[in-house]
Amino acid sequence: MDWGLAMSEGRREWHDSTPLAWEKECERFFTALKKFDDYLASEKPLQVSAEKLFQSALADALTHIGQIAMLRRMAGVPIKGENYYVAEITVGRVGADQAAPRKEFD
Numbered sequence: 729m730d731w732g733l734a735m736s737e738g739r740r741e742w743h744d745s746t747p748l749a750w751e752k753e754c755e756r757f758f759t760a761l762k763k764f765d766d767y768l769a770s771e772k773p774l775q776v777s778a779e780k781l782f783q784s785a786l787a788d789a790l791t792h793i794g795q796i797a798m799l800r801r802m803a804g805v806p807i808k809g810e811n812y813y814v815a816e817i818t819v820g821r822v823g824a825d826q827a828a829p830r831k832e833f834d
Contacts, residue, residue: 729760732785736767738775754824761822769820809833 734741748756774781797807809832816827 729757729764729785729789731788732781733760733764733767735776735781735785736764736774737772758823765820765822 731742745756747753800807808829810829811831811833814830816830818827821827
């Protein structure tokens with residue numbers, strides 16, 4: 729998410745982060761996601777095309793989500809699928825506090 733924000737702001741930088749304890753990693757992720765979301769919701773112009781943003785930082789995040797889901801299935805602890813078309817998705821709600829699933833798949 730830091731990479732997506734940097735690109736949106738016109739900065740060409742990448743930073744490797746030192747892994748933290750789980751709670752701190754979650755905090756770091758949601759903080760970065762909120763900063764990125766706030767920028768995208770602002771009146772500030774994107775300094776990169778939306779296509780490039782989706783082809784890079786967002787596509788990368790989706791790839792890793794798929795990898796995690798696959799590894800969890802292989803380990804016998806799959807993530808339940810959810811129908812995001814009917815999910816309660818609220819603009820600006822980017823933290824851990826999310827609505828309960830409306831329709832899950834086994």
